Amino acid sequence: MNKRSLVNVGGIATVIGAGVVGVGVGTVLAGIARSALRAELAVDDGPDDLLTAPDSAPHRLPVRSSDGTVLNVEIYGSDDAADDDGDVIVMVHGWTCNTAYWYPQINHLASSEGGRRRVVVxxxxxxxxxxxGLRRPTIAMLGQDLDAVLEAAVPAGRRAILVGHSMGGMTIMSWAGQYPEKVGSRVSAVVLVSTAAKGVLENHTLVPVDLPAYARPFAPVVAKAFTSMPVPIPKTPYGVRISHxxxxxxxxxxxxxxxxDEMxxxxxxxxxAGWGSAMGKLDVTPGLAALSVPTTVVVGTEDRLTPRTHAEQMAEVLRRNGSLRDLVVYQGVGHMTSIEAAERFNEMLDDLVAEVSRAEQRVS
Incomplete structure (x- = not known):
């Protein structure tokens, strides 16, 4: 076979290979879309008052992280120490979200019903x-940003109750791994919500189980593309179904x-895309092991992004270390746990805050 024939054969093989990949990826995407569009419609039972913007505007505190990047920090609740001298609740949102994710908790905790707590988001x-920022996103960077927020927003002599959802939970574990000496002195308790310590892209359940055998090897390709491609998300009725x-x-x-969907x-x-790519390299298990304070792990049974197996693995590590406070599982709830099960989640936070207060009173 001459050189030109070899080139032609190679070209044909490349085209065939690309076609196979295209068919496999297309089948996976079609399977996800089909499952989304066949699912039940969301329950239209009117607005949720907990999702409205808080009545009181926050105090905005620009915080400069270690590399100079400026973070938007919002502080709710009274600044008067006479009103609230307890631990500060610091809440860290997840991937593709923003501070509004925590509206159901801010509206409760900063109200008279929730004790007018000082809440930092x-x-x-x-x-x-x-x-x-100018640098490529890394998981270590998340922990460094949290450290800057804690130093700037938690008054001297007070500790924080850290609550992190999804990438926010990874942020807390990243921080604990980099600053283990600060865990006990700066933090009194931790809540890890719908999150993972490692293998987040390998263990999702987005892909339907009934895919043809030839398409299954392409599921990781789809997961990587889904999280790391910097393309705009079109606003369509079908897009809302996919988000659901x-x-x-x-x-x-x-x-x-x-x-x-709006968020x-x-x-x-x-x-x-940048943070989706960073999570592909996730391993914050040293930070999980460094959480020496009472830690609650929360997950929903229908969480497709960080399924229950992640929560159980984290809980087992914490149990062995003697720092697991509780493993809370909400039936029928997906990844957006503290929105979907806001009332139950807020009750859990109230109990946690009360426990921390009683423990500190005994020490004092």
């Missing part, structure tokens, strides 16, 4: 009103689905 870099399938439980309220769509494509 911030936009992860590249999300909301925070700068994206991916991020919320099958019986989610329409108000919740619309709120989440995800507002995330800049470059930030979404």
């Amino acid at each position: 911030y936009d992860q870099r590249g999300h909301g009103l925070s700068e994206r 399938y991916i991020a919320l439980g099958p019986h989610a309220r329409k108000a919740h689905v619309d709120f989440v 995800i769509g507002a995330c800049p494509p470059r930030a979404r």
Whole structure:
């Protein structure tokens, strides 16, 4: 066979290979879309008052992280120590979200019903009103940003109750791994919500189980493309159905689905892709092991992005270390746990805050 024939054969093989990949990826995408469009419609039972913007505007505190990137930090609740001298609740949102994710908790905790607690939330870099920065996103960077927020927003002599959802939970574990000496002195308790310590792209359940055998090897390709491609998300009725399938439980309220879809769509494509790519290299197990304070792990049974197996693995590590407070599992709830199950989640936070207060009173 001459050289030209070899080139032709190679070219044909490349075309065939690309065609096979295209068919496989297309089949996976079609399977996800089919499952999303066949799922039940969200329950339209009216608005959810907990999702409204808080009545009181926050105090905005620009915080400069270690590399100079400015983060948008918002502080709710009274600044008067006489009103609230307890631990500060610091809440860290997840991938493609922003500070509005925590509205159901802010509206409760900063109210008289929730004890008018001091609540600190911030936009992860590249999300909301925070700068994206010049460096390539890394998981270590998340922990460094949290450290800057804690130093700036938690008054001297007070500790924080850290609550992190999805990438926010990874942020807390990243911080603990880099600053283990600060865990006990700066933090009194931790809540890890719908998150993972490693293998987040390998263990999702977005892909239907009934795919043809030839398409299954292409599922990781689709997962990587889904998380790391910087393309705008089109606003269509079908797009809302996809958001529902991916991020919320099958019986989610329409108000919740619309709120989440709007929030995800507002995330800049470059930030979404950069942080999605960073999570592909996730391993914050040293930080998980460094959590020496009472830690609660929360997950929904219908979470497709960080399924229950992640929560159980994290809980087992914490149990062995003696720092597991509780493993909380919400039936029928998807990835957006503290929105979908806001009332139950807020009750859990109230109990946790009360426990921390009693423990500190005994020590004092």
